[in-house]
Amino acid sequence: MTERKDGPSRRRVLKGAAAGLVTAGVAPTIITSAYAQEYRNKPTGDSVTLGFNVPQTGSYADEGADELRAFELAVEHLNGEGDGGMLNTMQPSSLTGNGILGKKVAYVTGDTQTKSDAARASAKRMIEKDGALMISGGSSSGVAIAVQGLCQEMGTIFMAGLTHSNDTTGKDKRRYGFRHFFNAYMSGAALGPVLGEEYGTDRRAYHLTADYTWGWTQEESMKNATEALGWETVETVKTPVGAGDFSQYITPVLNSGADVLILNHYGRDMVNSLTQAVQFGLRDRQANGKDFQIVVPLFSRLMAQGAGDNIKGILGSTNWNWSLQDAGSQAFVKSFGAKYGFPPSMAAHTCYVQTLLYADACERAGSFYPPDVIRALEGHKFDGMGNGATEYRAEDHQCFKDVLVVRGSENPTSQFDLLNVVKQVPRSQVEYDASIFGGELGPYEVSM
Amino acid sequence: MNFQGIFSMSRKDLTTLVIFSIVVLALPIWLQPFGAAYPDLMQKFAIFGILAIGFNILFGLTGYLSFGHAAFLGVGSYTAVWTFKLFSMNPIPALIFAVILSGLFALLIGYVSLRRSGIYFSILTLAFAQMSYNLAYSVLTPITNGETGLQLEAGDPRVLDSMFVAEEAGLPVSNFFGIEMSGIPGFYFCAIFLILGFFITQRIFASPFGMMLRGIKSNQTRMNYTGFNTRPYTLTAFVISGMYAGLAGGLMAVTDPLAGAERMQWTASGEIVLMTILGGVGTLVGPVIGAWLIKYFENIFSSFNESVLHNLFGFLPDGVEGFVVELTSMFVGEGWHLTLGLVFVLVVTFLPGGMMEGYRRITTLFTGGGGDGDKKAKADDTQTQPAE
Known part of the structure; x- marks a missing residue:
């Protein structure tokens, strides 16, 4: 290359590049800087942001779409809109339909693409940029475990959605990860x-x-x-x-x-x-x-x-089926059906319940401070959320409740009536010792 | 080449390097208005910048279109995570191993693939990358942990660390002599490598070796007839660009200690090609811009959902707002691929030289066509052919 004296021309290269970025699209987002606070993303305004990370593309996309519907419904109910759904049947409940701790619930979404890398990138975006205080979602155990590990590092609570591997609350369990769904x-x-x-x-x-x-x-x-x-x-x-x-x-x-x-x-x-x-x-x-x-x-x-x-x-x-007749399931199916016109899947159910449980734990802890919220969830016993009496076991953050054995229905009465409940297996029969899968929860406090 | 020879740069190159460095180091400031100034995305900007410049050494200079570059990225990541697990959480040994191993891997694949050129070369590299992906995905599960991805565990040996530092509760974070490699420090760590990589590329572009590679691109047969054995040159370029990819993969593991097989998938390889073409093949800055654009789309556009759009178009009257939101929501959220595809089609159709050609056209427009033969000549000089 020849020597040239017109140095500034390169500056124009970069100006051009900047202009290119501008035309590519200006983001309607504002950065909230995360400095000088006791914990990551402490809500300072009058709203609190939750991050919903679901597969919107790939082979689990159907589940992801249904999970997202459930999250939107949960946020609506927490903010006191709609008919309140399970807020009315949950026992004990500290939720009043006035947001969480008086702060309105806002949410951001992300696409996991059912890939660990993409899921972690979008979770990081929600935590670092959008200021999400809690991450939920996922429809693959591989992704759930990857995101759960990230959340432990970041000090952000992860309320796992549909993940069925024993490892999520076994060998790969984390202090900041919680699972309502049953396991293998x-x-x-x-x-x-x-x-x-x-x-x-x-x-x-x-x-x-x-x-x-x-x-x-x-x-x-x-x-x-x-x-x-x-x-x-x-x-x-x-x-x-x-x-x-x-x-x-x-x-x-x-x-x-x-x-x-x-x-x-x-x-x-x-x-x-x-x-x-x-x-x-x-x-x-x-x-x-x-x-x-x-x-x-x-x-x-x-x-x-x-x-x-x-x-x-x-x-x-x-884990759950919409045909269950208890009050919690009925309330959820009714408000989901009213909003979307069809019954929810079990993926939707677990995501909805997880969001409510997190909000309730914040209310009971009286703070958003993650270690306090974790302690409020550990060992928490509740009912009226579709699975009967349920307990969040403190040792591994796994929920224990009844499990449904189902059979593909021989004569479906509608296009949604596809599974018949054969047996509701009581909790005592599916319980196990937390130590059989190994793993370690890790610390409550993480450095920021 | 003596010591001075390496560092004596043309003034133009020096200016480019200085401005490039400033732009990269100031990313946290000027990305603010775009909503992209958060550590994870900026780390990705730096890492994929390195990947794209490395790819450009092969594709931009020799014209050999590798469709399997993600394999080297994956090898780099796996190597780095294993180094973390076995030896130390310090990123330096991890990166050294990542670069060496991906270089060796590139030597192996390049040695076989470079026996063919053009489309056959591309298919060979694609085949090798897909083989590596499947190996990582299922066959080599004990090493790669399959679909779940390779992660750090509390019980890892970490022989070097356990000699010097006391075990802490929880999983360790990669740290550069005490500086944790997540967040902003992690970004600056990657940014330094990006600038270093950019500098080396500049030197390669300006060197006789770079000239040789361009010669191969314009007419390999003629090069052969004049008595050059071109294969060592293409192989060197292939290995160098493989090492760049390995470095990028290693850095991905440094900022986020996890390695998954999907990093090696053919879509990841295709993305690298897209980045380079979008920015401008064979230009110095182009691939970096392409990488930034694609990562920006992937991370920011995919995050817009309807409520964000409603806020954005809130000023419009109700009926119009609903319509506009409905229309635009097709292009954001899960539809971000659609936007990217459109942009790509537009760029390839109207600006075959990528974003950099767009820049050149704008400058010629503003400086006027006449009395500018000098500039035109320069434009022609750096003008490169689009993908073959």
Whole structure:
């Protein structure tokens, strides 16, 4: 390159670049600087910001959209708009419909893309830029664990949404992370006995498992539960998340000598693998002199909708179903239905409840100071939120409550009536010792 | 090249470097009005800036379009996190290992892929990157922890740290001799590497080696006929740009100690190509601008939801407001890809040389067409061909 004297021309390069950025779009956002306060994002104005981090794209996007609806509803109810939903049925409740501690609730949203990196980036954006005091959401355990770790570092409370892996409140539990949703161990413990009653104690099971933290723990829990019945595990095969085509995994099942297929899949993966298993004629087969059966340990109505007729008669477990008749569930279904025109999914339910529980804990603690709020949540017992009497266990921040065993309905009365509750398994049957999964919660206080 | 030779720069290059440094270091100030002056995004600006400049050494100078650069980013990240786990939370050893390992990896992939050129080269690199992704995603799960991603754990050995520092409660944070590498200090740490990387690129652009690479881009056959063996040159460029990507991956792990397989996915590789083309292939500053634009869209546009839009258009009458919000909400939130796609199409159609061409056109417009042959010549000099 030749030497040139017109130095300023480069300055114009950068001016040009700046102009480019301006035309690209001016952000209607204001920075709140986070200096000189006792804890991160202490609310100073008359509002408090919550961050909702859900998958808006990718294979769990349906769940994410429903979670976001529930969050919006929860914020409405907290601010005293709408019919109040579960605010009226929650016991004990310190919520008055006057925001949280007198501050109006505002919220920001982000897209996790069901990727750990993207989820952490958007959580960081909500914490560092938008001043979010609490993060909630997620529809994949991998993402939930990644975001939970981040929240511990940042000193921001994470109220996990739909995450079912044992690790979330087991090996990877964190002081700042809380989970209302049930986990794989509970699914196994609830489903096991029902499987024994329905299909007998002499069965050979074949597992197809989503290859990440949730799938691994789900498979382990189902294996333990079924082997305790006397079943034999023929083989366990890991499948990549978002595979789309599962035929190469289903073909070997036919000649494996197995008579039960356990699908440890979720979201669109489960819809695809189940549909293909049915198309391969697995359900019409006889193996070892018995009818071949398929089991889907984690069921959700959204997935059932996707799988259509294929789910008829299939057993699984779920955290909550909209057809429950208790006052809390009814109130929630009513206000959700009034706003959106269809019943909520279990993902929506858990996110709604988590938001209310956080708000209630702040009220009871009398402060937004995270360590105080954490202490208020630890060991908290409550009722009237759709699952009966529930407890947030202090040792691992896992909620303990009844678990539903459901069956794909044979004669649905409406397009939403897809799951029949077979059994409400009492809490005592799914409880376990917090130490079996290891892990360490970590400190209450974190440096900022 | 002697010591002085390395540091003697043309005045123009020196001015560029100084202004570039000022702009980068002042990011926290001038990004304020754009709502982007928060540590995480600024760290990303610096890191993806490094990645894009590194990619530009290969694509911009030699014209070899690698579609698998994310693999080196991933290798850098995994190496850095493992260094954290095994040795020390200090970022320096992590970065050294990240750069070395991704360089070796690039040597391996480059050695095979560079036997072909043009589209075949691109497909080969894409194939290798996709292989690495699948390895990280499922086969090498014990090393990479699969889809969950590799994270620090309280029980990690950290042999160097445990010799000098007492164990604290909770997970450790990467720190540079006591300075924690999150937040603003983390950004400045990355920014210094960005400026350093920019400086090295400048030197490469101005060196005979850079000339050689440009020669390969304009006509490799002719270069071969004149007696040059071009492959060592392309391989060197490939390895250098792989090391840049490894550095970027390492820095990602330094500012946020987690490594996931999705960093290696083909979409991540494609994003790097987009950044470079959007900014201006073969220009010094262009790729950095492209990287910043894409990261800005990804982080800021995706965060707008309807309530933000209602605030923004609140001044409009009710009916109009509803309509405008409805219309714009398609392009923000989960629709940010749509906006990015539109911008990309517009840039490629009207400004094939990227944002930098747009800048040049504006300057020629303001300085007038006549009596400006000198400037025009310069523009032609730095003008580069769009993607092949």
